[in-house]
Amino acid sequence: GAVVSQHPSRVICKSGTSVKIECRSLDFQATTMFWYRQFPKKSLMLMATSNEGSKATYEQGVEKDKFLINHASLTLSTLTVTSAHPEDSSFYICSAKGQGFSGELFFGEGSRLTVL
Amino acid sequence: QKEVEQNSGPLSVPEGAIASLNCTYSDRGSQSFFWYRQYSGKSPELIMFIYSNGDKEDGRFTAQLNKASQYVSLLIRDSQPSDSATYLCAVSKSGGYNKLIFGAGTRLAVHP
Numbered sequence: 001g002a003v004v005s006q007h008p009s010r011v012i013c014k015s016g017t018s019v020k021i022e023c024r025s026l027d028f029q030a031t032t033m034f035w036y037r038q039f040p041k042k043s044l045m046l047m048a049t050s051n052e053g054s055k056a057t058y059e060q061g062v063e064k065d066k067f068l069i070n071h072a073s074l075t076l077s078t079l080t081v082t083s084a085h086p087e088d089s090s091f092y093i094c095s096a097k098g099q100g101f102s103g104e105l106f107f108g109e110g111s112r113l114t115v116l
Numbered sequence: 117q118k119e120v121e122q123n124s125g126p127l128s129v130p131e132g133a134i135a136s137l138n139c140t141y142s143d144r145g146s147q148s149f150f151w152y153r154q155y156s157g158k159s160p161e162l163i164m165f166i167y168s169n170g171d172k173e174d175g176r177f178t179a180q181l182n183k184a185s186q187y188v189s190l191l192i193r194d195s196q197p198s199d200s201a202t203y204l205c206a207v208s209k210s211g212g213y214n215k216l217i218f219g220a221g222t223r224l225a226v227h228p
Contacts, residue, residue: 112157
């Protein structure tokens with residue numbers, strides 16, 4: 001299957017700082033990427049859909065000014081958590097849908113954010 | 117009503133038995149259905165997808181889809197301890213972009 005790489009895998013930051021998470025499709029062009037958030041023992045919650053070259057579409061209840069998403073190329077999407085607070089601590093996972101695939105998503109390794 | 121519902125478990129089965137995982141969904145227009153496996157602290161990995169009513173087999177795994185009943189299941193034959201994980205059912209919503217909505221997952225424990 002296709003490979004999606006996410007970086008960093010773990011990040012610890014102080015409250016009030018901003019954190020950027022990168023998601024790259026390594027061997028295919030990802031026209032659409034999705035960002036999910038997962039709390040312990042809970043399912044994945046879709047945060048937003050990003051399409052290359054256009055603005056992200058956020059799910060209801062997700063603050064677009066707090067979670068900035070940029071999909072500047074067909075292989076890279078970034079999620080920036082701005083002015084992070086302890087309640088933003090979570091497991092963030094990106095996924096990508098490639099051209100020519102049957103609709104399945106390929107997931108990155110995930111990024112565990114801890115805000116102190 | 118949740119869009120995708122799964123029994124949270126844990127579902128405990130002995131090694132070598134068949135594990136049966138179930139999922140129901142609310143959007144009748146859903147077109148694609150996926151099963152992912154997630155180990156603790158890791159991201160999900162795709163096991164199978166199914167589009168058409170009926171059964172689809174891949175090795176020890178069989179996915180079953182019944183669109184009339186809005187029901188999809190995953191059978192794992194000859195369960196192994198390494199199959200112990202949380203299994204997530206995901207449904208592709210109608211309307212483009214292949215946005216996947218996930219159920220809460222069923223935790224499977226296979227004991228020797």
